[in-house]
Amino acid sequence: TMIETLYHYFIGNSQFDLRQNFYSFIHHILSVENSSPGYVCDCLDQLEESFALQAAKDGLEPESAYRIEFFVSKAMTACDSPDALMDALYARLMDYWKRKKEGTAPASHMASSPVDQAIAYMEQNYYLDLDLSMISDLISMNSSYFSSLFKKKTGLNLINYLQNVRIEKSKQLLLNTNQKLYEISEAVGIPNVKYFCKLFKDYTGVTPSEFRKKEHFL
Incomplete structure (x- = not known):
């Protein structure tokens, strides 16, 4: 449900809602009891796969099918706190959104x-x-x-x-x-x-x- 909500905001124009829901999603998977780096990676892989599948259903071109590269392991190594990790992952999502929205002035501005x-x-x-x-x-x-x-x-x-x-x-x-x-x-x-x-x-x-x-x- 959280991933479906994120996709809704990802294809929309509400960066505030996207940010809030993405941080809630990351906070949720980090706070699961006994969660491991592998678990976090699996959840983000599921996010990427769900976005790609939904994009296909929406009839988007294959190159627009949102192949996100979170580089989770690298981010976990570089970040010294959960907040820093969430910021780093969100920056990746924004890079991604910017590529998707390129050519549309309002969204490109919001995705800066x-x-x-x-x-x-x-x-x-x-x-x-x-x-x-x-x-x-x-x-x-x-x-x-x-x-x-x-x-x-x-x-x-x-x-x-x-x-x-x-x-x-x-x-x-x-x-x-x-x-x-x-x-x-x-x-x-x-x-x-x-x-x-x-x-x-x-x-x-x-x-x-x-x-x-x-x-x-x-």
């Missing part, structure tokens, strides 16, 4: 990687009081595992990346508005204007006021 989802969220909500814990919760990932994943892909830790986004947004406001510095600092999610000015200079080499004057002069 956890790091891409986090970046998109920060780009849109940089003015909020954000931190690693909040963002990892939003995308249902273990915070330490996600932090490592984020730095590996971007070369920056999440907070430094967020600060960079805020500074870039503040540059736009400095150039395109007459807002005062404290208004700009609040607008980009840094309510302490002194800290904002220090951060801006650390990133750009000049103060916000110097940047505004220099760019307007140019």
Whole structure:
């Protein structure tokens, strides 16, 4: 029943429901008494086989029949906690979904990687009081595992990346508005204007006021 529900969400457009049900499925098979790595592998093999059979019934092309590659043994060796394992397996499922949905803009967007989802969220909500814990919760990932994943892909830790986004947004406001510095600092999610000015200079080499004057002069 859980696999049938997962397939329903897999072919639909609700990434939130897919994620929630997949994590419930993995949690369930990990919590079975005396469950072993072999048992987990068998359950995921059954998931893959059921998806393929249902896809055939739905009349999908053979190459679209969802041959998932979870690499469970490798994931179990690499992950040091159940949460990290679930995150790794879910990332595999998302890679898979993305291939299936390729060419359809809404689904491709939803099927983006956890790091891409986090970046998109920060780009849109940089003015909020954000931190690693909040963002990892939003995308249902273990915070330490996600932090490592984020730095590996971007070369920056999440907070430094967020600060960079805020500074870039503040540059736009400095150039395109007459807002005062404290208004700009609040607008980009840094309510302490002194800290904002220090951060801006650390990133750009000049103060916000110097940047505004220099760019307007140019």
